[in-house]
Amino acid sequence: MRVNDRYLSFYYEPDTDMGEITIDREKTALLIIDMQQVFITRPKIENPTESDRYQAERWEPFFKKIDDTVLPCNKRILDAFRANHMNVCFAKIISRKKDGSDRSLDQKGTGFNALHVMEGDWGGDIVPELAPQEDELIFTKTTDSVVTGTNLRLLLNNMGIDTVVVTGVLTDQCVSSTVRTLADESFKVWLVEDACMAATEEIQRNELEILNNIYCHVINTEELLAAL
Amino acid sequence: MRVNDRYLSFYYEPDTDMGEITIDREKTALLIIDMQQVFITRPKIENPTESDRYQAERWEPFFKKIDDTVLPCNKRILDAFRANHMNVCFAKIISRKKDGSDRSLDQKGTGFNALHVMEGDWGGDIVPELAPQEDELIFTKTTDSVVTGTNLRLLLNNMGIDTVVVTGVLTDQCVSSTVRTLADESFKVWLVEDACMAATEEIQRNELEILNNIYCHVINTEELLAAL
Amino acid sequence: MRVNDRYLSFYYEPDTDMGEITIDREKTALLIIDMQQVFITRPKIENPTESDRYQAERWEPFFKKIDDTVLPCNKRILDAFRANHMNVCFAKIISRKKDGSDRSLDQKGTGFNALHVMEGDWGGDIVPELAPQEDELIFTKTTDSVVTGTNLRLLLNNMGIDTVVVTGVLTDQCVSSTVRTLADESFKVWLVEDACMAATEEIQRNELEILNNIYCHVINTEELLAAL
Amino acid sequence: MRVNDRYLSFYYEPDTDMGEITIDREKTALLIIDMQQVFITRPKIENPTESDRYQAERWEPFFKKIDDTVLPCNKRILDAFRANHMNVCFAKIISRKKDGSDRSLDQKGTGFNALHVMEGDWGGDIVPELAPQEDELIFTKTTDSVVTGTNLRLLLNNMGIDTVVVTGVLTDQCVSSTVRTLADESFKVWLVEDACMAATEEIQRNELEILNNIYCHVINTEELLAAL
Numbered sequence: 001m002r003v004n005d006r007y008l009s010f011y012y013e014p015d016t017d018m019g020e021i022t023i024d025r026e027k028t029a030l031l032i033i034d035m036q037q038v039f040i041t042r043p044k045i046e047n048p049t050e051s052d053r054y055q056a057e058r059w060e061p062f063f064k065k066i067d068d069t070v071l072p073c074n075k076r077i078l079d080a081f082r083a084n085h086m087n088v089c090f091a092k093i094i095s096r097k098k099d100g101s102d103r104s105l106d107q108k109g110t111g112f113n114a115l116h117v118m119e120g121d122w123g124g125d126i127v128p129e130l131a132p133q134e135d136e137l138i139f140t141k142t143t144d145s146v147v148t149g150t151n152l153r154l155l156l157n158n159m160g161i162d163t164v165v166v167t168g169v170l171t172d173q174c175v176s177s178t179v180r181t182l183a184d185e186s187f188k189v190w191l192v193e194d195a196c197m198a199a200t201e202e203i204q205r206n207e208l209e210i211l212n213n214i215y216c217h218v219i220n221t222e223e224l225l226a227a228l
Numbered sequence: 229m230r231v232n233d234r235y236l237s238f239y240y241e242p243d244t245d246m247g248e249i250t251i252d253r254e255k256t257a258l259l260i261i262d263m264q265q266v267f268i269t270r271p272k273i274e275n276p277t278e279s280d281r282y283q284a285e286r287w288e289p290f291f292k293k294i295d296d297t298v299l300p301c302n303k304r305i306l307d308a309f310r311a312n313h314m315n316v317c318f319a320k321i322i323s324r325k326k327d328g329s330d331r332s333l334d335q336k337g338t339g340f341n342a343l344h345v346m347e348g349d350w351g352g353d354i355v356p357e358l359a360p361q362e363d364e365l366i367f368t369k370t371t372d373s374v375v376t377g378t379n380l381r382l383l384l385n386n387m388g389i390d391t392v393v394v395t396g397v398l399t400d401q402c403v404s405s406t407v408r409t410l411a412d413e414s415f416k417v418w419l420v421e422d423a424c425m426a427a428t429e430e431i432q433r434n435e436l437e438i439l440n441n442i443y444c445h446v447i448n449t450e451e452l453l454a455a456l
Numbered sequence: 457m458r459v460n461d462r463y464l465s466f467y468y469e470p471d472t473d474m475g476e477i478t479i480d481r482e483k484t485a486l487l488i489i490d491m492q493q494v495f496i497t498r499p500k501i502e503n504p505t506e507s508d509r510y511q512a513e514r515w516e517p518f519f520k521k522i523d524d525t526v527l528p529c530n531k532r533i534l535d536a537f538r539a540n541h542m543n544v545c546f547a548k549i550i551s552r553k554k555d556g557s558d559r560s561l562d563q564k565g566t567g568f569n570a571l572h573v574m575e576g577d578w579g580g581d582i583v584p585e586l587a588p589q590e591d592e593l594i595f596t597k598t599t600d601s602v603v604t605g606t607n608l609r610l611l612l613n614n615m616g617i618d619t620v621v622v623t624g625v626l627t628d629q630c631v632s633s634t635v636r637t638l639a640d641e642s643f644k645v646w647l648v649e650d651a652c653m654a655a656t657e658e659i660q661r662n663e664l665e666i667l668n669n670i671y672c673h674v675i676n677t678e679e680l681l682a683a684l
Numbered sequence: 685m686r687v688n689d690r691y692l693s694f695y696y697e698p699d700t701d702m703g704e705i706t707i708d709r710e711k712t713a714l715l716i717i718d719m720q721q722v723f724i725t726r727p728k729i730e731n732p733t734e735s736d737r738y739q740a741e742r743w744e745p746f747f748k749k750i751d752d753t754v755l756p757c758n759k760r761i762l763d764a765f766r767a768n769h770m771n772v773c774f775a776k777i778i779s780r781k782k783d784g785s786d787r788s789l790d791q792k793g794t795g796f797n798a799l800h801v802m803e804g805d806w807g808g809d810i811v812p813e814l815a816p817q818e819d820e821l822i823f824t825k826t827t828d829s830v831v832t833g834t835n836l837r838l839l840l841n842n843m844g845i846d847t848v849v850v851t852g853v854l855t856d857q858c859v860s861s862t863v864r865t866l867a868d869e870s871f872k873v874w875l876v877e878d879a880c881m882a883a884t885e886e887i888q889r890n891e892l893e894i895l896n897n898i899y900c901h902v903i904n905t906e907e908l909l910a911a912l
Contacts, residue, residue, distance in 0.1 A: 014282075142611070144412055151606055157870060176408070209431075325819060329842065330821075330842050330843055377838065387785045475794075567699035568897075569898050656694050659893075666890070666894075670793075
């Protein structure tokens with residue numbers, strides 16, 4: 001199957017052929033990024049304030065998209081990798097010091113990105129639908145890029161992996177930072193559009209256009225599974 | 229001066245205060261990214277084909293913006309850093325092997341990102357208006373992120389630098405990848421909106437919104453110079 | 457207390473003053489390397505072969521030194537760091553894939569360095585006397601240097617740590633590789649001679665001379681505790 | 685040719701076979717470390733003090749060994765790599781800031797390791813016998829390990845290099861640190877005993893025993909050239 005022509009940015013409009021979608025099972029790993037309760041589950045707040053209700057409403061389309069599309073797609077892809085005995089990796093954001101001092105500066109800020117979830121906290125867990133199994137790798141990070149914040153690159157090199165299928169959240173944040181650093185480290189990257197998500201459809205579309213054909217090829221779950 | 233409220237994305241709309249614009253001259257370096265002939269100068273083609281003329285027309289607004297705004301802003305900022313005896317760094321994309329084999333995968337592709345410029349080629353030079361001077365650091369890379377592809381992080385750590393002012397091209401590519409990895413490496417980053425540029429104003433705006441408040445604060449040249 | 461003049465190599469014989477032993481508790485972490493059952497506990501073999509008995513005899517002085525000196529010194533240092541509420545880190549060698557494919561090449565070899573211990577194996581555990589406690593960091597590696605194989609450097613940078621006290625085994629292998637890379641990453645390193653050990657006293661002495669004054673200062677447990 | 689049984693340490697005495705010396709020309713690079721004037725040329729001092737004469741006398745056996753053996757062996761190996769159109773890399777220690785602030789802590793110390801040589805200084809030059817030629821890579825570092833202080837690892841990965849032949853000075857310092865980090869990064873390393881040197885024959889022998897069979901195999905120039 002040829003690589004599709006969706007998400008063509010200004011840079012790549014004149015190009016007509018992006019090659020074939022091919023996957024070498026021995027050399028390809030799945031990387032599921034930050035599909036943790038804190039990011040993809042509606043927060044349960046006992047006595048919500050006005051501000052809590054406002055936030056819940058703003059984020060509702062995101063959670064619905066996760067439930068209806070992103071989580072099911074991740075599950076299908078994960079099942080396929082497991083059925084084919086292919087390598088599976090997970091990343092999650094976890095502070096390792098109780099005072100959060102080990103976090104990088106972009107996670108010590110104020111506002112949305114102020115993150116401080118510990119191992120064992122409900123929010124830090126990967127959602128049960130995607131729970132890691134034996135012999136699957138979990139990379140714990142206090143950065144946005146899994147490459148910059150863990151030893152993923154070295155371990156994948158050692159394992160003979162040269163291609164990574166990326167899914168997860170948020171497309172414009174940890175996913176984008178990871179895709180970019182993987183590409184700079186010379187991994188071939190396939191980013192699955194219906195298995196990743198940004199806060200809004202607009203940001204999602206903008207980021208996919210920015211990443212596509214430069215740092216990865218954007219494909220969908222159907223295209224990926226057909227090539228496995 | 230308070231950090232402005234421009235380029236607020238969905239994530240940060242509810243936040244009202246992003247702090248103060250402050251610069252510690254001893255701990256802050258300027259990083260000018262990829263302001264090389266090949267990227268910011270109109271290509272001179274002797275007998276242009278139809279396709280060459282089409283490309284020239286598409287890119288003309290970019291080159292005009294570089295000439296009118298981005299290059300002058302870089303020059304003003306560079307002059308200010310030099311006048312204040314502050315650290316100045318440049319990054320540039322240069323293949324170091326004649327066959328281009330040292331390039332990372334995202335620069336070995338086809339289409340727009342297929343880059344192969346050697347030291348000494350006209351295209352590889354930083355434009356004369358911004359020519360590096362004695363005791364300014366030049367980082368040569370075959371990646372998009374200056375952090376992933378060079379020893380910039382270690383040298384800045386050694387020099388006691390914890391804050392980086394970033395300018396250059398292209399905002400959504402090498403600039404974004406660098407800003408993200410700098411933030412993951414715990415540098416505080418100020419990205420100067422009128423001293424960086426993407427191919428189009430739309431991509432520029434989208435990327436600035438994506439990066440702002442998470443990986444950096446987006447400010448303009450006036451705001452920066454007022455804080456120096 | 458002045459730095460002692462033990463373990464002076466050819467390079468440093470003419471130098472007469474190596475400065476003071478000082479420890480800033482806020483900026484100093486303890487790093488205990490590979491004090492795992494597989495390395496520092498006599499192997500229990502049901503029906504030992506001739507070769508097993510030969511190896512047991514050769515290694516007996518090492519195990520005795522561990523029991524009599526190295527383990528007690530580590531315990532004293534660990535207790536002191538905990539009493540002073542200072543940061544404590546552990547490193548251990550653990551394969552994360554059942555087939556050992558994630559190991560770096562120097563741990564996939566034949567002979568002594570062919571290592572393949574999984575999380576949960578008895579051999580992989582840190583010995584109970586030094587069992588990590590809550591809020592102490594454990595770095596799992598498939599390399600010899602903790603710096604090259606984990607995100608230790610980034611986390612220590614984030615935590616404001618600039619000095620590392622190093623103990624553990626084996627002095628000439630994982631300890632030396634870690635000390636060297638810490639020094640190259642601009643950490644000040646104190647290596648504790650009676651809390652680390654090589655296979656033999658001769659290798660121990662040779663490696664301490666090689667490392668001392670260049671990559672670290674070699675001190676003993678008494679000197680360290682006096683400076684805490 | 686089988687790997688020889690020289691420099692067998694305590695760890696490897698029971699092992700009897702270390703495999704074959706084989707070189708794949710496409711995947712093997714030569715790395716010549718720090719063969720710079722400042723390290724391997726007798727200092728010319730106009731009016732030497734007592735201390736200068738004392739140092740000159742202590743170091744004379746080192747310089748003689750360089751002249752008689754190490755430099756000629758490096759030249760022969762370099763010629764062979766060039767004749768076979770194989771990849772050649774050089775490392776050198778060069779400060780990039782006039783105040784030396786970019787140096788890592790192990791090069792900012794006092795005594796022997798206090799290094800501060802700039803590009804253009806006579807001492808910083810690689811000796812003329814080994815002057816780099818077109819399309820050979822030069823890695824400039826302010827660390828001891830070439831891996832920790834430069835982008836060597838990434839570039840060699842990109843170039844398809846998985847094996848490195850290492851030569852240069854000083855065996856127990858920059859050479860050892862580089863060999864160890866290369867091995868941790870899963871490169872196969874051949875260290876050439878008569879093309880590298882420590883300050884004394886004793887340190888040389890000790891370090892070769894420590895490194896051999898774990899981080900590299902120690903071979904000599906004849907064995908290497910026979911395998912090319």
